[in-house]
Every structure is written in C-alpha cells, then in structure tokens.
Amino acid sequence: xxxxxxxxxxxxxxxxxxxxxxxxxxxxxxxxxxxxxxxxxxxxxxxxxxxxxxxxxxxxxxxxxxxxxxxxxxxxxxxxxxxxxxxxxxxxxxxxxxxxxxxxxxxxxxxxxxxxxxxxxxxxxxxxxxxxxxxxxxxxxxxxxxxxxxxxxxxxxxxxxxxxxxxxxxxxxxxxxxxxxxxxxxxxxxxxxxxxxxxxxxxxxxxxxxxxxxxxxxxxxxxxxxxxxxxxxxxxxxxxxxxxxxxxxxxxxxxxxxxxxxxxxxxxxxxxxxxxxxxxxxxxxxxxxxxxxxxxxxxxxxxxxxxxxxxxxxxxxxxxxxxxxxxxxxxxxxxxxxxxxxxxxxxxxxxxxxxxxxxxxxxxxxxxxxxxxxxxxxxxxxxxxxxxxxxxxxxxxxxxxxxxxxxxxxxxxxxxxxxxxxxxxxxxxxxxxxxxxxxxxxxxxxxxxxxxxxxxxxxxxxxxxxxxxxxxxxxxxxxxxxxxxxxxxxxxxxxxxxxxxxxxxxxxxxxxxxxxxxxxxxxxxxxxxxxxxxxxxxxxxxxxxxxxxxxxxxxxxxxxxxxxxxxxxxxxxxxxxxxxxxxxxxxxxxxxxxxxxxxxxx
Amino acid sequence: xxxxxxxxxxxxxxxxxxxxxxxxxxxxxxxxxxxxxxxxxxxxxxxxxxxxxxxxxxxxxxxxxxxxxxxxxxxxxxxxxxxxxxxxxxxxxxxxxxxxxxxxxxxxxxxxxxxxxxx
Numbered sequence: 163x164x165x166x167x168x169x170x171x172x173x174x175x176x177x178x179x180x181x182x183x184x185x186x187x188x189x190x191x192x193x194x195x196x197x198x199x200x201x202x203x204x205x206x207x208x209x210x211x212x213x214x215x216x217x218x219x220x221x222x223x224x225x226x227x228x229x230x231x232x233x234x235x236x237x238x239x240x241x242x243x244x245x246x247x248x249x250x251x252x253x254x255x256x257x258x259x260x261x262x263x264x265x266x267x268x269x270x271x272x273x274x275x276x277x278x279x280x281x282x283x284x285x286x287x288x289x290x291x292x293x294x295x296x297x298x299x300x301x302x303x304x305x306x307x308x309x310x311x312x313x314x315x316x317x318x319x320x321x322x323x324x325x326x327x328x329x330x331x332x333x334x335x336x337x338x339x340x341x342x343x344x345x346x347x348x349x350x351x352x353x354x355x356x357x358x359x360x361x362x363x364x365x366x367x368x369x370x371x372x373x374x375x376x377x378x379x380x381x382x383x384x385x386x387x388x389x390x391x392x393x394x395x396x397x398x399x400x401x402x403x404x405x406x407x408x409x410x411x412x413x414x415x416x417x418x419x420x421x422x423x424x425x426x427x428x429x430x431x432x433x434x435x436x437x438x439x440x441x442x443x444x445x446x447x448x449x450x451x452x453x454x455x456x457x458x459x460x461x462x463x464x465x466x467x468x469x470x471x472x473x474x475x476x477x478x479x480x481x482x483x484x485x486x487x488x489x490x491x492x493x494x495x496x497x498x499x500x501x502x503x504x505x506x507x508x509x510x511x512x513x514x515x516x517x518x519x520x521x522x523x524x525x526x527x528x529x530x531x532x533x534x535x536x537x538x539x540x541x542x543x544x545x546x547x548x549x550x551x552x553x554x555x556x557x558x559x560x561x562x563x564x565x566x567x568x569x570x571x572x573x574x575x576x577x578x579x580x581x582x583x584x585x586x587x588x589x590x591x592x593x594x595x596x597x598x599x600x601x602x603x604x605x606x607x608x609x610x611x612x613x614x615x616x617x618x619x620x621x622x623x624x625x626x627x628x629x630x631x632x633x634x635x636x637x638x639x640x641x642x643x644x645x646x647x648x649x650x651x652x653x654x655x656x657x658x659x660x661x662x663x664x665x666x667x668x669x670x671x672x673x674x675x676x677x678x679x680x681x682x683x684x685x686x687x688x689x690x691x692x693x694x695x696x697x698x699x700x701x702x703x704x705x706x707x708x709x710x711x712x713x714x715x716x717x718x719x720x721x722x723x724x725x726x727x728x729x730x731x732x733x734x735x736x737x738x739x740x741x742x743x744x745x746x747x748x749x750x751x752x753x754x755x756x757x758x759x760x761x762x763x764x
Numbered sequence: 765x766x767x768x769x770x771x772x773x774x775x776x777x778x779x780x781x782x783x784x785x786x787x788x789x790x791x792x793x794x795x796x797x798x799x800x801x802x803x804x805x806x807x808x809x810x811x812x813x814x815x816x817x818x819x820x821x822x823x824x825x826x827x828x829x830x831x832x833x834x835x836x837x838x839x840x841x842x843x844x845x846x847x848x849x850x851x852x853x854x855x856x857x858x859x860x861x862x863x864x865x866x867x868x869x870x871x872x873x874x875x876x877x878x879x880x881x882x883x
Contacts (some may be wrong), residue, residue, distance in 0.1 A: 308805045309772040312798075332800070337771050358772065 164209075165285075169398050171219075172206040175490050176400040181480065183407070188464070192415035192469050194479035196384075200409040201487050206391050206401070217492035274617065285397065292393040307345060310334040310353055315360050321367070325374055333370070341439060344373040347382055358439075365435040368420065375419040381412050410457060414464050426470055433462050551578050553602050562594065565621040571611070582624065585609040589632045595619060607627070688732070691743040699743065702728040706751055706764050710734075723750050729764075767816045768844075769837060772809050775799060777818060777837070780830040788826040 179198045179403070187195065214220070236372040313335045322331055329350055337356045344352050352373040360366060376382070388405050395401040421429055440458055557563060557580065558573040572581045580587040588607020592600045593615065610632040614623040693707075709732035729751040731744045746754070747762065757760045767864040768812075769777065779791050792806035801809075810828060820829040850856040862875070865873070 308801065309809060311771055311775065312800060 165394070168206055168209060168397060169401075171490075171493070172202055172395070173398065175195060175202045175205055175399045175486070176404050178486060178490055180403070180407075182486070183411075183746070186482075188467050190475055190479045190482070191466075192411055192418050194483060196408070196412050196415055197412065197479075197483045198486055199388075199404065200384075201483070201491050202404060202577045203387050203391055205491050207387065210583055211493040212491065213495040214488065214492035215495055217494055218489045219492075220494040233683055279751050280462060289393055292396045296393060300654045304345070305414065306338065307336065307351070310336040310351075311712070313354065313360070317363055317366065318360070318370070321370055325370075327374065327378065329377075331374070331377065334467065342369050342373060344376050347380065350378075350382075364431065365438065368424075368432050368435045368437070368499060371423060372416055372420050375416045375423075376412075379416070379419075381416070383414060385409065413457075414461060417461060418468060420489055421465065421468070429468075434467050436465075437462065483505075550602070550604055554578060557590075562592065562600075562621070566613075569621065569623050570626070579604065579607065582609055582611055582626075587611055588629050589627075641749050687740055688743065691740065693730075697726050699730055699745075702726065705729055708732065708751065709756060768840075769813075769816065769867060773813050773816070773818065774837070776806070776809050776813055776828075777832070777834075780819065780828060781834045785822075785827055785829045788828055791828060798866060 183195050183600055202294035202738065237375055261532050311334060313333050318333050322333060326329065329348065332351045335354045335356055335711060339353060339355045344350060352370060388408055392405045420432060477520045489674065552571060570582055574581050586607040587609055589603050589607055590601060592613035594600055608629065610627040610629050613623045616622050675727055698704065705727035707730045729746050729748055731746050731754060733744055735741050752764055775795060776791060779794050788810055791810065792803045793800050795806050810819060814821055817849060819833045820830055820831050846854050846857050861873060
C-alpha cells in the first residue's frame with residue numbers, strides 16, 4: 163500500500179473515531195479510544211493491506227482504494243507509456259500524422275510527472291524536518307533532565323519500595339519544570355518540580371500514582387509512535403488532530419487508572435490535587451493559554467463525570483473496537499479488482515488447438531464473466547469471419563461505442579466492419595482502464611486507430627496511424643501478413659492484466675515470426691526463469707503458459723507435440739512475486755484451466 | 765559573582781565548601797554517589813559554575829577552587845527570599861519563622877540569642 167492509500171484509509175478511520183469519541187467518551191472506558199487510536203497507528207505505520215469481505219470498502223462498492231491508487235499510478239506511469247510511444251512518434255512524424263495528438267498525450271503526463279517530482283521532494287524534506295525537530299527537542303529535554311537531583315524523602319522512599327513495578331523507578335526533583343512528569347523506558351524516572359510541597363502526602367500519592375500508571379503502561383513508547391505517525395504524515399491534518407487527541411486520551415486514561423486504584427470516592431480529592439498543581443504551574447509562567455485551560459478542564463470534567471465501569475460498558479467497548487477494526491481497517495479483497503485476462507494468438511496453421519478468444523471486461527465495478535469463444539481451427543476463414551463480426555458487434559454494443567462514435571467511428575452493419583473517415587478500420591487499440599486493452603486486427607482494413615485517453619480515463623480522441631506503422635512496429639509488415647496468410651489470419655487480441663505494473667512497461671505484444679507463428683514478448687520477469695524471447699522455456703517450445711491473475715498467454719506452438727513442447731504454470735507468492743515456473747502436463751494444464759473457470763481449452 | 769546559582773550548581777559548590785579545593789574528577793565521583801550524575805553531567809555543571817564565576821579552574825589536574833564562600837550565597841538567597849516573599853521585610857520572615865511550629869527548642873534558643881546580639 164502506498165502513503166496515499168494509507169493516508170486515505172487512515173483519515174477515514176480517524177474521522178470515525180472522532181465521531182465515536184464525541185458520542186461515547188464519557189460512557190466507555192477511555193482505554194477503548196486508546197485501542198482505536200492504536201488501530202489507526204497500525205494502519206498508518208504498517209503498509210500491509212488486510213483484505214476482507216466485511217471491509218466497508220468492499221461493501222460500499224463504489225469507493226475503492228486500490229482503484230484510486232491504480233489510477234494514480236497509471237497516471238504516473240504514463241511517462242513510461244509515452245516513452246514507448248516515442249518510436250511511433252518519429253514514425254508518425256515521417257508519416258506526417260498523429261503528431262498533434264501525440265504531443266498532447268506526452269504533455270499531459272509530463273505535467274503530472276513534474277508535480278509528482280515536486281511533491282516527492284517537498285514531502286521528504288518535510289519528513290526530514292519533522293524528525294530532526296523531534297529528535298532535537300527530545301535531546302534538549304533529556305540533557306536538562308540529567309541535572310535533576312534525587313529526592314530524599316522518607317515517605318517517597320517507602321512509596322518507591324512498595325510500588326509494584328518490575329523496573330526500578332527513581333524519583334527526582336528539578337528546578338526548571340513546573341509540572342510532574344516521567345521519562346525513560348528502561349530506567350523510568352519521575353520528575354517533580356522543585357516547588358512542590360512534599361509534605362502534602364495526599365497530593366503526593368496522587369501525583370506519584372499517576373506517573374506510575376504512565377510508566378506501567380509504557381505511555382512514553384506510545385507517544386513515540388504517535389510522533390512517528392506525525393513525522394510521516396506531516397501533510398495530513400487529521401493525523402495532527404489524532405496526535406493531539408490521542409495524547410489527551412493518554413492522560414485521561416491515566417486519570418481513570420488512578421481513580422480505579424483509589425476508588426470512586428477519591429475523585430474530588432484527586433481533582434483538587436490536579437487543580438492546585440496547575441495553579442502553582444501557572445503562577446510561575448503566566449501562560450493562561452486557551453489550549454491548556456481546555457485540556458485541564460476536560461480532565462477535571464472527565465474525572466468527575468466518569469462513573470464506575472460496568473461489565474456492559476466494557477463489553478460494548480470491546481465490540482466497538484473489534485467492529486471498527488473489522489469494517490474500516492480492512493481493505494477490499496483482491497477479487498474485486500482482479501480481472502481475468504487472456505491473450506490469445508492464433509498461429510498460421512490454425513489447425514492446432516489454439517483458441518481464439520476475445521476477452522472484454524466491462525469497466526464497471528463488478529467484472530462480468532469472461533466471454534470465450536472457441537474457434538474451430540481447420541477452416542480458418544469462415545469461422546474467423548464470424549469471429550471478427552462478433553467482435554465488431556461487441557464493440558458496437560459496448561459502453562464505449564458512444565465515445566467512439568463521437569470521435570468519428572462508425573459501424574457499417576451491412577458490410578460488417580468499422581469505419582473511420584470512410585476508411586475501414588484494420589487495427590484498433592484502446593486501453594480502457596489500467597492494463598485492460600481492447601484490441602483487434604483485421605488486415606483487410608486500411609487505417610489503424612489508437613484511442614487516447616486523459617488522466618481521468620475519459621476518451622480524448624483517436625490517434626490515426628497507417629497499417630504499416632502498427633504492424634511494422636511489431637516486427638510484421640502488412641505484406642508479411644497477407645503473404646503469410648493463405649487463410650486470413652489475424653490476432654483478435656485482448657490482453658488484460660490486473661497488475662497495472664505489468665501493462666505499461668512490459669506491454670506484452672505479439673509479433674509475427676517468419677513462419678507465421680506469433681512471437682510473444684513475455685514480461686521481463688519470466689526471463690530469469692528460463693523463458694526466452696522466442697517463446698522457449700529452457701530450449702523447449704512453450705505450448706501454453708498460464709499466469710493466474712496476471713496474464714494467460716497461449717502460444718499456438720504449431721506443430722509442436724506434447725512431448726517436444728512444454729506447458730508452464732507461473733507460481734507467485736502472496737506478494738505477487740514469481741516464485742517459480744512449473745512444468746505441467748497437458749491434462750494438468752487443462753485441469754488447472756478448468757478449475758480456474760477460464761473456459762479455455764487447449 | 766552576582767548570578768544566581770541553581771540547585772545543581774549548589775551541589776557542586778557544596779562539595780567544594782565541605783572538602784576545600786578538589787579535582788573535577790573527585791567532585792564527579794562524590795556526586796555520582798550523591799546524585800547519580802555521570803561524569804559528563806558533573807563536568808557540564810562545573811563548567812557552568814566557572815562561567816558564573818563561582819568556581820575557578822586551576823591546572824594541573826583540573827583543580828576546582830570555590831571563589832564564593834558559603835555565607836555569601838546564604839546571605840544572597842535569604843535576601844532574595846525576603847524581597848520576593850516577605851515584601852522586603854526581614855521582620856516578617858522572622859515572625860514567620862517563629863510561628864512555624866517546626867522550630868526545635870535548639871533553634872528557638874539560637875534565635876533568641878540572635879535577637880539579643882542585635883539589640
């Protein structure tokens with residue numbers, strides 16, 4: 163998860179807690195809210211997403227963190243994309259077409275890239291500054307605390323002896339502080355201001371017990387985590403609010419602990435003790451700031467108002483914490499954003515089992531079922547013709563068609579092809595959403611179209627190219643294609659990947675080889691496992707490769723028998739990193755494909 | 765020296781007043797026992813005393829010499845107390861001391877003698 167997505171989900175959590183705190187703070191034990199703040203800290207500081215069906219992000223359906231994140235990362239990756247376009251750009255220049263749109267496209271992504279870089283720098287400097295300030299201030303405090311003097315006082319000595327604590331507590335006194343405090347994790351020290359009346363043992367016991375509760379609960383460590391969150395999320399106003407309120411909650415919870423120890427009847431005495439301490443404090447440094455008055459008042463009110471905690475309240479508290487964690491600290495399950503994908507190529511001798519499949523997925527919230535159509539291999543022409551018609555129909559009836567129409571595309575139903583500026587469209591590519599492409603090639607056509615979209619993924623127009631460019635880019639020439647096809651052959655290709663990172667930079671494209679087999683450019687990550695550019699795995703031709711959740715790639719492997727070729731399954735770990743490429747038999751592969759309900763048949 | 769001495773500095777002075785001139789190392793050893801300060805802390809405080817003009821550093825061995833006698837500091841502190849809390853009136857302080865029930869018989873005798881001497 164990125165800082166962005168964590169900020170958003172963290173922010174929402176904080177808002178929820180603010181509401182709950184406002185409603186229930188006097189009815190539930192204060193430590194409930196400390197537990198809730200801890201959940202937020204976990205969410206903010208630990209970049210782990212916990213997918214769950216009960217996540218509110220899944221239930222809401224409309225709002226998806228990952229989708230937002232994906233869109234952002236897609237935008238930022240447009241740089242890579244426009245990098246890929248550059249060769250086209252030069253070609254386009256020569257052909258004298260499509261230049262303007264090209265410019266526009268790089269312009270958009272460059273703009274974002276600049277802002278991204280600026281923000282990155284500003285952010286890092288912000289973190290650096292925050293961390294430095296925190297360390298500097300802490301160090302300054304500790305240096306001053308060093309010269310505190312031990313308190314020699316019989317009552318205090320006795321108290322230290324009898325307080326139940328594993329670590330040794332020191333009680334010391336210092337001139338320059340105005341309020342008792344504690345510091346130190348392994349060797350805790352209670353620091354008393356010099357002007358404190360040590361004879362007032364009632365006040366003393368309250369003060370010492372209060373600090374002891376802080377020490378026992380390791381509140382010093384909790385404050386450090388809060389400070390860390392603020393350093394990392396310095397730009398996030400809600401995190402600052404959390405910092406202030408969580409610190410206050412630490413104090414209030416501590417007060418509750420003291421009262422619990424001394425009994426409900428001690429509330430008034432405790433409150434008075436606090437007030438007299440505060441009095442003395444303010445007389446030396448006349449702050450009178452609204453802020454500290456507020457906090458003080460909040461404490462007194464909380465102490466006096468708090469009733470004894472009932473079992474009911476405790477149970478309600480636990481339920482609340484669990485509910486908030488389960489609903490708001492989880493994220494939408496991967497399934498929701500996963501898109502099945504297939505890229506299918508047809509080899510020249512469609513004889514082989516290669517299926518031609520078209521996968522189009524609705525860009526709606528919930529993905530539809532994949533469409534699969536198997537192609538009978540032998541009689542390429544007629545069946546293919548039927549297929550391409552189906553593709554055209556699908557496009558014609560698709561959501562995006564009204565956009566396409568707006569920009570000049572039309573469907574000639576009678577003749578059965580797509581028209582653009584009175585030319586038949588021979589190549590079409592549309593990246594409808596991150597990593598989800600719609601693409602077809604009908605080499606009968608004369609013109610190639612690539613859909614341009616803006617940062618919000620709305621269509622901005624078509625880039626026109628000539629067929630030579632498009633096919634030439636992939637290592638084919640139109641001649642190659644037509645020459646090679648006795649039967650019509652084309653790849654109706656739709657490639658979709660749920661992993662946006664695979665799409666842009668490792669755009670898997672198909673290129674025809676001389677003998678008509680399409681050569682697939684596998685993603686780079688396969689290379690280190692023995693997959694080579696010509697579709698071979700350790701020398702053996704890959705007949706079929708299956709990479710769940712990323713891309714399913716099938717190579718016709720024309721004429722390659724089961725014995726000579728290899729079926730591969732890509733295995734990944736929970737982080738999405740490849741662990742191995744596994745060789746399986748044809749039956750096993752088919753079983754896998756069936757189990758995954760891909761509908762593919764090899 | 766007319767800058768006020770803080771408690772920590774008074775601790776250092778205390779050692780010097782008790783034992784006379786000593787090395788900084790010795791002072792830090794003593795104070796380690798008394799207050800738990802580490803050597804760096806003690807040295808920092810000694811340097812502050814030097815800066816305030818209460819202590820003089822002599823070589824060799826970083827010998828420390830008290831420039832201010834104990835009585836002078838006591839007098840200064842008392843005067844400050846009188847000025848701040850007792851409206852500049854020594855009588856009021858005196859009355860307050862007398863009314864404190866915590867005075868021992870010894871102390872009361874001592875005070876009476878003082879009054880005698882001053883009369």
